Amino acid sequence: MRFVKKISTLKKIISHRKKKGDIIGFVPTMGYIHEGHLSLVRTARKQSQFVVVSIFVNPPQFGPKEDFRAYPRDLKRDMQLLKKEGVDVIFNPTNKEIYPEGYKTYVEVFDLSKILCGVSRPTHFQGVTTIVLKLFNIVQPDIAVFGKKDYQQTVIIRQMVKDLNLDVKIVIGKIVREKDGLAMSSRNTYLSNDERRRAVVLYRSLQWVKNAYKKGLRNPKKATQRINNMISKRGGRVNYVEAVDKDTLKPVRNLKKGTLIGLAVYFGKTRLIDNIII
Numbered sequence: 001m002r003f004v005k006k007i008s009t010l011k012k013i014i015s016h017r018k019k020k021g022d023i024i025g026f027v028p029t030m031g032y033i034h035e036g037h038l039s040l041v042r043t044a045r046k047q048s049q050f051v052v053v054s055i056f057v058n059p060p061q062f063g064p065k066e067d068f069r070a071y072p073r074d075l076k077r078d079m080q081l082l083k084k085e086g087v088d089v090i091f092n093p094t095n096k097e098i099y100p101e102g103y104k105t106y107v108e109v110f111d112l113s114k115i116l117c118g119v120s121r122p123t124h125f126q127g128v129t130t131i132v133l134k135l136f137n138i139v140q141p142d143i144a145v146f147g148k149k150d151y152q153q154t155v156i157i158r159q160m161v162k163d164l165n166l167d168v169k170i171v172i173g174k175i176v177r178e179k180d181g182l183a184m185s186s187r188n189t190y191l192s193n194d195e196r197r198r199a200v201v202l203y204r205s206l207q208w209v210k211n212a213y214k215k216g217l218r219n220p221k222k223a224t225q226r227i228n229n230m231i232s233k234r235g236g237r238v239n240y241v242e243a244v245d246k247d248t249l250k251p252v253r254n255l256k257k258g259t260l261i262g263l264a265v266y267f268g269k270t271r272l273i274d275n276i277i278i
Helices: 007-019 035-047 075-084 124-139 151-163 186-190 193-198 201-214 220-233
Strands: 002-004 024-029 050-055 089-091 143-147 169-173 237-245 259-267 270-277
Touching (some): 007 024, 007 089, 024 035, 035 050, 035 075, 035 143, 035 169, 050 075, 050 124, 075 089, 089 124, 124 151, 143 151, 151 259, 186 270, 201 220, 201 259, 220 237, 220 259
Parallel strands (some): 024 050, 050 089
Antiparallel strands (some): 259 270
């Protein structure tokens, strides 16, 4: 496994592997690797011969009052975990390497970036699409693997790939959960023991709506109100609960197969997201 910090070095490595005919798999991360990330790495390994994982906490996707400085980091641990998975290259650039002095270019997918998470985080997805496009240009992957937990992000990235005619296949990995159902996230480390116990209501509320749909529930307003109440009773502060089409992210009039129930909730100062497709 190679550890690379320079864009020029990584480009030379990738060029060499492409000349050998290798399929390049790529998993972009912000580090603090957990089982959810590792499942994406395994997916990339199955579909490629050469796997690159980036570790870069990207400043532009954090708002001015968000947790950029506090975001958990443990590079030594990350490297150990990724080495066990047979990752070929870890790309860990500095901020100056990615955004040198005088940097002025940003990429935005309109409309999709301004709904759901984009309402309370208006600059977040511009930061995401900018860094993902930069990483795609650097790594030149044949496939790139993203997690389903960040569902809106996957829809936005697919739209960007389509609109900009990028030659990369986007693969979506499943949500990996703790034993009690809480979706794995680096931000779970922020939760107090009490908040961690209460946060399980997110998964339980999504399971409730899935079962209620099977029993005949079709009214999205009733579904989201019930979820909202379930979460509020457990001390969660709801940012949003929405029922939308899984492809367009537009609100649905009736629950149907393929409807995405997405939510964002605060426990204390920690914002968690989760979703389910019914």
